[in-house]
Amino acid sequence: MPREAEISINERDFIKQALQEQIRLDGRTLDAFRKLELTFGEEYGVADVQLGKTRVIARISIDVTTPLPERKFDGVFHIVAEFSPMASPAFEIGRPTAAEVILSRILEKAIRRSNALDTESLCIIAGIKCFALRADVHIIDHDGGLIDASCIAVMAALQHFRRPDVLIEGEKATVLSVRERDPIPLSILHQPLCVTFSYFPEGELYLVDANLAEEQVRQGEVIITMNRHGEICQIAKYGGATVNPLALLQCTNVALQKVKEMSKFIQQKLDEDAKQRDAGGLMAELSAENAR
Template sequence: MPREAEISLNERAFIQQALQEDLRLDGRAFDAFRPLQLTFGDEYGVADVQLGKTRVIARVSVEVTTPPPERKFDGVFQIITEFSPMASPAFEIGRPTDAEVILSRILEKAIRRSNALDTESLCIIAGLKCFALRADVHIVDHDGGLIDASCIAVMAALQHFRRPDVIVEGERATVLSVREREPIPLSILHQPLCVTFSYFEDEDVFLVDANAAEEQVRQGEVIVTMNRHGEVCQIAKYGGATMDPLAILNCTNIALQKVRELSKFIQARLDEDAAKRNAGGLLAELSAENAR
């Protein structure tokens, strides 16, 4: 079975020695993220996130379907993860690794189960028709921090996406095209984001956004999911290292600060994209009519 290329014993000892001296190999502070880039595609609902050398692309799509009988007034929302063999030699199509299982589980709890998306707004006709929303997460390049980058990509894609408008006449629903009516943004109730802390028990150190080499050396990890209002959506711990409760509480305080910074960053990129689209869209047409 394919495996991740492991670092040597000398590299492992070097990283541990650097942490004892309060240093990281790339010169970052212990609570600092790598450089973050967020770009949107030409169509709505495509977000490309680059966190250091890690790259994740999320794409949101929608179709009309029949709601499940037990949830007649809700739409359908699901998150699908896909690990490309190009990202790492450890990934293989059709054979999910532990990393893929953990990522799917974390995103499911962080976004779908925390009701970040108002699924009732996806209902068209109760019990007959609804929108089925699907977020595909493609891991293009892996250098650590997959959970944080994937959560940013999915939330950015959901906020960027626009669903088609519908006209309902009795039990008949007509889905309108983009030319007929402007598509509608999704109803986002809150914006949960993940911050992963890598724990080194021997040095009693927590690192934010560890790269692939640091992830191989760590003895445990804590994933804190919060929104910018300070509401904790989930706390997940993996690894056998023991952790002090006060240390985890300190992690939530750091996570809140990071989540607020990430939320502002995402909103700024969304505003830039909206301004770019409006420059050649309706505003340009209106200004042309005024000029005439």
Template sequence: MPREAEISVNEREFILKALQESVRLDGRALDAFRPLELTFGDEYGVADVKLGRTRVIARISCEVTAPLPERKFDGIFQIITEFSPMASPAFEVGRPTDAEIILSRILEKAIRRSNALDTESLCIIAGSKCFALRADVHIVDHDGGLIDASCIAVMAALQHFRRPDVLVEGEKATILSVREREPIPLSILHQPLCVTFSYFEDGERFLVDANMAEEQVRQAEVIITMNRHGEVCQIAKYGGATVDPLALLNCNTIALQKVKELSKFIQQKLEEDVKKKDKGGLMAELSAENAR
């Protein structure tokens, strides 16, 4: 099975020695993220995230289907991850790695199980028709920090997406086109984001947003998912190093600050995209048609 290209013993020792002196190879502070870029596609629901050299593209799509028999009043929402072989030599189509399994599990708990999306709002006719939403997460470049970048991409894409409006007459539902009626944004209940802490020196030292080289020499990782209101959605730990409870509380404080900054950044990019799309006035044209 293909493996990630491992760093040499000298590189490993150099990184660990630098971290003992609170120095990172790229000059960042221990609690600093790499430069973050977020762009949206021409169509609704496509978010392209670049975190340093890591790149993730999330795409939201929807279709009308029958709801699950046990959840007649809810729509369907699922997250699918796809690791491209061009992102890393360790990724192979059809053979999920541990990284892919962990990423899928974390995103599932962070976004779907925390009810970030109001699935009841996706119901069209109870027990008969609903919207089935699908978030496809494509890993294009891998240089560490996949979980944080993927969570940002999915949440940004969900907030950017617009579903078609529906006209319901009894048991008949008519899906209206964009020209007939302005599409509707999704009902987002809260905006969970992930912050990953990597631990070194038997849990004595940690840093935020490790790159690929730092991930290869860390002893453990703690993923904290919370929203900007400080509500913790999940805490996941992988690796053998023990983590002091007080250090974990400190991580929660740092995570809250980072999540607030990221939420503000995403909101700013969404507002910029709305202004860009409205320039020239398709939305104005649709509003005028609706008014008539």
């Protein structure tokens, strides 16, 4: 099975020694994220996130289906992660790695199970028709921080997406095109974001947004998911190293600060994109629809 290219013993020792002296190889402080970039596609619901050299693209698609028998008043929402072999030699199509399984579980708990999206708003006719929403996460380049970047991409794409409006006549539902009626934003109840802390027992160090080399050296990781209101959605720990409860509490305080900064950044990019689309008006939107 393909494996990630591991760093040498000398590099491991060098990174550990530098961290004990509170120094990171790229010059960041221990609680600093790499440069974050967020762009949106011409089509609604496409978000391209770059966190340092890590790149993730999330795309939202929608279809009409029958609701689940046990949830007649809810729509369907799925998150699917796809690891491209060009992102890392450790990724292979059809053979999910441990990183892929962990990413899928974290995104599932962080976004879907925390009810970030109001699935009742996706219901068209109770028990008969509903919208099925799917978020595809494509890993384009891997240099660490996949969970944080993927969560940002999915949440930004959900907020950017617009679903078609529906005309309901009795038990008949007609999905309207962009020409007939303006598409509708999704009902987002809150915006959970992930902050991953890499743990190093030597000196009780906790790093934010570790790159790939730092991830290969760490002894464990703690993933904290919360929204900008300070509500914790989940805390996940991987790795065999024990974690000090007081240190974990400090990590939640740092995570809240980072989540507020990222939420503000995402909203700023959404506003910029909305202004850019409004500048073209409806004709620009229709021409883009025709081009697609």
